[in-house]
């Protein structure tokens with residue numbers, strides 16, 4: 001939406017095909033976002049673009065809409081079917097997401113515009129027949145696209161008209177510099193190119209020189225995260241050991257409601273937290289780079305559909321953290337570490353670019369080591385035009401990291417952006433014994449076992465059952481990723497909160513807590529709720545009675 005006083009351009013004023021307008025309307029988008037409003041007209045004029053806009057601002061549609069429009073424009077004159085657009089992203093999850101956007105926005109012209117995502121785990125040969133049909137839009141990671149070009153499955157030299165690099169600032173750091181440079185040698189001399197990024201880093205400038213010709217640079221003058229009326233940011237300072245107690249009570253007392261992503265700083269910590277929470281019958285999925293890509297995409301899909309309410313995720317920075325901790329190891333430990341390392345996927349992205357939908361809360365159980373990672377994690381909520389809350393649990397060791405984030409995000413030092421969340425620790429003292437007891441049973445061995453069990457079962461899900469699910473796609477819904485990993489340790493009596501533990505301020509409403517939590521509410525319903533909710537959920541101690 002445009003600056004105040006300036007008349008904003010609506011989708012129907014952009015000269016878009018009716019079929020495209022219909023698909024946009026079916027997404028429920030009433031106005032273009034600022035980046036869409038600025039970039040779509042320029043892209044339709046044929047300009048090269050370097051677009052920087054904050055995370056969650058709708059950059060994907062900003063390039064997908066002009067791609068579809070230009071393909072539709074060219075369809076009548078086209079003599080033969082050819083690959084017209086190539087979209088490169090640094091992670092498989094991002095490819096899958098760009099693909100979904102393409103499919104959704106071409107849903108009213110799916111015969112004319114065909115898209116293909118080649119990033120998945122399928123082997124190169126099995127994708128060859130699909131590429132031979134020359135889909136209009138091909139989406140992939142740079143290495144996968146290059147492998148197909150070199151394997152003779154994909155020819156772009158004579159047909160490509162548009163190239164997009166999404167999340168451009170990550171491309172080099174994900175190790176694709178060489179692939180990109182080689183790939184450029186297989187492209188025609190003239191094509192239109194877009195670089196989309198949340199930051200204008202040195203890597204983006206280097207890519208700009210390589211890829212763009214005389215580009216228009218759109219650097220939106222906006223804060224790095226949505227304003228306070230859409231995104232509320234809180235922190236709670238606590239002892240490291242109290243984080244578990246806090247998260248248990250926040251979730252159990254439903255002070256945190258709606259879809260929530262819990263970020264931790266390592267894969268082990270993912271499982272530690274899952275094993276801890278499952279003892280209180282709080283189910284959660286874990287999401288990390290060790291899981292096969294199909295499982296990861298499936299978890300995100302199911303989360304977006306409203307099947308789960310809680311995901312415990314590591315982000316890309318966790319990979320670096322774990323890798324460097326492995327460097328310090330010696331001998332046997334090093335070998336073991338190597339085994340785990342091998343399984344991790346460098347084309348993994350969770351906090352970067354993944355469009356988790358209708359997320360009410362992002363919780364930093366561990367605070368990220370870089371401010372940039374904070375911005376990207378928190379950017380998983382309050383996306384598009386929705387609202388959200390971020391809460392960070394801050395131990396003494398993390399205080400300086402919180403300060404660094406404040407320094408970058410706050411314009412006024414007296415008015416911090418990440419506000420203290422007023423929480424009376426003494427009111428949850430009664431829960432401490434339960435939390436301690438539950439945490440005691442989460443040992444190093446049980447974490448390691450859970451980690452291995454999860455990988456094994458997810459590999460089984462994604463490999464052995466793949467063909468079955470291809471034939472029976474509906475059954476995918478029943479394949480859950482949030483089952484208890486140590487079912488024998490789940491303590492049924494810990495599911496409910498007895499009256500004597502209830503904080504005094506909440507006693508009158510105690511009955512709702514023992515009822516079915518809101519963990520399994522449908523996506524649509526969640527979305528409606530989300531829009532209706534005026535008050536911030538973390539700020540209020542009020543409870544609504546749940547519908548039975």
Ligand SMILES: Nc1ncnc2c1ncn2[C@@H]1O[C@H](COP(=O)(O)OP(=O)(O)OP(=O)(O)O)[C@@H](O)[C@H]1O
Nearest residue numbers: 029031032033055056057058059060353355383384
């Ligand atoms: N015009 C619009 N109106 C409302 N919502 C929109 C609009 N365009 C996109 N969205 C929604 O906004 C969300 C974020 O979009 P998208 O993933 O493209 O953001 P992004 O800028 O690429 O973010 P990131 O940098 O994190 O990848 C999506 O859920 C999308 O459906």
